[in-house]
Amino acid sequence: MANKYRIALDAMGGDHGLEVTVPAALKALAAHADIELILVGDEAQIHDALAKHKTTLSERLQIKIASQVVAMDESPTSALKNKKDSSMRVAINLVKEGIADAAVSAGNTGALMATARFVLKMLPGIDRPAICTVLPSIDGHTHMLDLGANVDSSAEHLYQFALMGSELAKAIDDIEAPKVGLLNIGQEEIKGNEQVKAAHALLAKSPLNYIGYVEGDDIYLGDVDVVVCDGFVGNVALKNSEGVAKMIATLLKEGFKRNLLTKLAGLIALPVLTRFRRQVDPRSYNGASLLGLRGIVVKSHGGADSFAFANAIGIARTEIIKKVPQRIDKQIEALLAARVEA
């Protein structure tokens, strides 16, 4: 069959490895008729996992053997040096070699970033990869980057994140001029740190649709398509949101479990609550894009279940269809040139 989108999965990565990646692969194959998946990892273990799901290999589901696994707490340096045949590395090699169009891994972020950068290299004009994810918002969604790949980002890095995020939003959401906001604090004098102020000056002169500073609540409530921030801030904000959402879900559940009457009310409200839970389910947003590389790499949450990991596979598919790295490459040169002239 022609025109399949081929995605390599780091089948051994993440907190749960094959227990999650194999059923997720099957879910993704069922959901998308136009993808082929390559399970990268230990052959015997993959066959065992497939057997558990009463599945065998097929034209759309292949194996690529890799003898090692990157541990979840392994340092990027160690992964690069000692794990040259890891499932993570081999999956990314497949992208480099053009055998796969994208790689998806739930393995540790530091090792994945370092490996992807080492194997695929950066696009010209981009210094460092950034992690970008989609978050739900009151009237749609918001792209946010960086989410932890870079700490102590310079103004120049924040500027590059903005360029990449804008291009991603254009590609994914089919909008012409995504609204780009720079995450900052307060409407008052005590406003921003040095890097943010300097990035603001760069962005104000850029050809992007830069709408200025946004605050932490605008990610979910505001009229902004792309929110740009340092990785430290972005990662805290992301985890923080997960924490609030989990707390709220727990308190709501406890509220309905208090006594017989509230349990009855909960039963009656169940369809509404289920629909609501689906709307804010972080699993539906699982899959962060590593932007700035010469190839597509999607990072799944380490603790993802098969529903969430299948979602990350879906994101990789969309980026292949939309040719995200090629689009970023094409635009970045023009945008960087425009900045120099400005």
Add this chain to the structure above:
Amino acid sequence: MANKYRIALDAMGGDHGLEVTVPAALKALAAHADIELILVGDEAQIHDALAKHKTTLSERLQIKIASQVVAMDESPTSALKNKKDSSMRVAINLVKEGIADAAVSAGNTGALMATARFVLKMLPGIDRPAICTVLPSIDGHTHMLDLGANVDSSAEHLYQFALMGSELAKAIDDIEAPKVGLLNIGQEEIKGNEQVKAAHALLAKSPLNYIGYVEGDDIYLGDVDVVVCDGFVGNVALKNSEGVAKMIATLLKEGFKRNLLTKLAGLIALPVLTRFRRQVDPRSYNGASLLGLRGIVVKSHGGADSFAFANAIGIARTEIIKKVPQRIDKQIEALLAARVEA
């Protein structure tokens, strides 16, 4: 009457001024028989506002005239220089003069910080004030600081925040050794920026009950009493939480409004939903402490309503009863000495 706790209110501050501060004062007086309030601001306007609420001055409700108001977008420098008779400044003067035991303002954070610092001065051993608030968590609450008073905090500043936050938690929650965590990202190699790593080293040697790094979700889910971070990160996290909570509330409300059946379900679930809303209502947590000063100043959210502003008055009362600045002063010297010896 003896032993009243006297609180000066910046009656003109905030987005809504007297519309909020006067009814909030009345609510607080009704809730706490042991407080006296001093409304600081324009005499005629205050009398008008009191008349609207069919109230007059009393032994427990006095006026202190101030002829100016600090604008919500006024710079700290301008407030210090040009607004020496502002309601904000005069309220803080009352604390300095020992006429009031605490001041509460919904005025702009920058000006409030600068004025409080200028008038009251810092406690010895503390370089800069920090803003600390209480956030709901799954099994109680968490104190978090700094929330925007300081950006680009050094390791030394983060260390001082930890000392002050720990002492506040001891006083407010009556616990002996509050668990103090340092906000950071990831369990992996790409871990923390330079200041956080250096602060970690300082805290590990301190006599505090330092439990190490915590992440963004631990604020709401974790077993930690005090979360310490730079003001930029803290402010983003706080606003971010507000955004998530508002988005969730809106989606839930919309879910119940979809059709006749869901509306009926909503009616039946109403007692549970109301109770839940009260649990996570950010207004219940309104009132942030400015720590490190030689006096008590509580900052209310600028957009607070009278319920929320009354809550901030309640927080000022608690800090008076618990003698928070005196406690911080007493402990800080010992703790700083212990650090030097270590």
